[in-house]
Amino acid sequence: MADDQKKKAKAIIVGGSIAGVSCAHALTSIGWEVAVLEKTGAPPTGSSTGAGLGLDPLSQTLISSWLGNPQLLQQATLPLTVDQNRATDGATKESWNLTRDEEYNFRAAHWADLHALLYNALPPDVFFWGHQFISFSISEDKSFVKVKAKLLRNDDFVEIDGDLLVAADGCLSLIRQHFLPDLKLRYSGYCAWRGVLDFSGKEDSETMKGIRRAYPDLGRCLYFDLGSGTHTVLYELLNKRLNWIFYVNQPEPEIKRNSVTTKVSEEMIDEMIKEAEKTWVPELVKVMKETKDPFINAIYDCDPLRQIYWDNVVLIGDAAHPTTPHGLRSTNMTILDSAVLGKCLEKWGVENLHTALEEYQSTRLPVTSKQVLHSRWLGRIKQGLHLPNREPFDPKNTSPEDLKDLQQKNMPFFAINH
Ligand SMILES: Cc1cc2nc3c(=O)[nH]c(=O)nc-3n(C[C@H](O)[C@H](O)[C@H](O)COP(=O)(O)OP(=O)(O)OC[C@H]3O[C@@H](n4cnc5c(N)ncnc54)[C@H](O)[C@@H]3O)c2cc1C
Structure with a gap:
């Protein structure tokens, strides 16, 4: 078959929040077809949804490349210098x-502004609002994955096939639960x-x-x-x-x-x-x-996972690494997950899906694991909670070590985000 007649590789992305929209950009930009299933009935409107978040320089670059116009992000955010x-x-x-x-x-961005910016730059036909993911199955030869979703407007069910299932369904991910039924959030x-x-x-x-x-x-x-x-x-x-x-x-x-x-x-x-x-x-x-x-x-x-892909299923965003917010990492890790997944799939192609997912995992896990644990540590310091081998933090009596730990720039791998 000629290249231009070849069937496009297809990803089914569950979850249409920041991870879902970012991944949709990363994958459509490398020529994949995507279907984003989101249980919420309609796109979020106005600033009543969510609050503020901070975008690091690498996220700013990635988002601007997806939007194709660096001005758009600048115009929708304020500096946090x-x-x-x-x-x-x-x-x-x-x-x-x-x-x-x-x-x-x-x-600094408002969640709803960032979401709208990314969502509005996607073709409208990739998004399926009011579709609640129910279950999935992988074909015996592992060549495709079948996803079952419930249409919330009439309780009907639909089935969609794809090459890859991307779990972007947040920190309480149902898809992660399928592989790790005993994992509990902390x-x-x-x-x-x-x-x-x-x-x-x-x-x-x-x-x-x-x-x-x-x-x-x-x-x-x-x-x-x-x-x-x-x-x-x-x-x-x-x-x-x-x-x-x-x-x-x-x-x-x-x-x-x-x-x-x-x-x-x-x-x-x-x-x-x-x-x-x-x-x-x-x-x-x-x-x-x-x-x-x-x-x-x-x-x-939660403690860092050891694995974030299984066969044709991969976790991104909060599904892959639920984290406390103190290092402003959640959304930034999510955006970088999407970009790295896109790069790995582009490099290896759908014919080498498992190699691509292995490379995604080995690139992202060491970084996100350290960042999650550091955010946990930072939160315990700032809340004056018990820490091993250290007095609880007292803002009226700080050590040089305390002052170093408080700063955002001491997050592991901070430099790669700059
Ligand atoms: C409405 C909303 C507002 C937010 N506001 C802020 C904010 O102001 N500041 C901030 O720092 N963070 C905010 N967050 C969290 C932030 O988006 C995440 O921590 C981070 O960006 C990682 O995003 P995520 O897409 O991995 O996870 P999430 O943002 O949690 O998104 C998960 C998505 O998956 C969908 N989903 C879950 N289960 C299913 C299912 N079975 N079928 C279909 N869809 C499913 C959810 O409805 C949700 O849209 C908000 C999240 C949401 C959903």
Whole structure:
């Protein structure tokens, strides 16, 4: 058969979040056909979905190459060129700098903006919304994989064949569970309250004047504030939004089996504000108070997997490496997974699928494993939790080793992302 008549290799991607859309770009750009199955009924709209995330320089380059226009990402994000850690004394509300790195080079994106940017640049016919993955089977000769999905609008089932099944179905991945039924996520010991304050039309309010006085580099700085047994994250997003996170040590909350987000009540928000008032400067508490619909995520990760592909099935993104958020790795690892998978498939072709997947695994596993463990370590330091052979971190009494560990640039393999 002539080359141009050859059947295109086909991947079925389960999950249409950042891993799914990134992988769709990486694979269509090497000439593969893709079908993305996403259980959510429709594309996310507006900024009510998700909050902020930080993109490292390599992710910025990859996304720009997929979009074909570097301006688009620049226009949808704000710079994060400073990584700063500050200590706050809860009693006096006095704050002082611990570390400041002026060469950070990340960009701040809103999850929904990034998703929209990537999704809108894909051909519309590759996406199947409202399709819930149910099961898969691999042909006896391992030449193809058959995926069964449920159409949520009418409860019908469909079957789709492909050469490769990509599990981009997140940290609670059903596909991973098929291969690793005993794997459990590990609760970190703390939850993250999160919110995005929309200050459009309120630039001159007391709240905004106050927060800009207390955090003068908003708009280019990733602020970490460290209190006793707690920390916060604060940075600005495009279109007059402030993204904040407040980590609280607490027993594991009861959550639905298929989610790591807990439903919040007014009482829970009041409690969170009272807790914030004990430690944080009033300017930051005011931002938290004025934020509409803050939400809470229980923070999980898991010990690094030993394997991330089996026959014609491969894991990417949070399915391959659930992680805590402290190293800003989750989305960045996901984007690089997709790019590396694309490169390996391009190099070896579908006829050498297992060699390609082996190379993907041997390239990504050593990096993501170290980054997940480092993020875990960073979270335990910043939350003042017990660590082997080390006193719990106290922001009022820091060692040079503490100050080194706090900085984002000391993440393993940080340089490859630059
Ligand atoms: C709606 C949403 C908002 C988010 N907002 C933020 C944010 O603001 N900041 C941040 O840092 N991270 C956010 N995240 C998480 C972030 O996307 C991930 O941590 C990271 O980018 C890795 O992405 P992922 O695609 O591997 O996993 P996820 O983003 O968790 O995506 C997994 C996807 O798989 C789909 N899925 C799961 N099971 C099935 C199934 N059986 N059939 C079909 N589809 C299935 C889910 O609906 C989901 O869309 C958000 C995730 C989602 C889904």
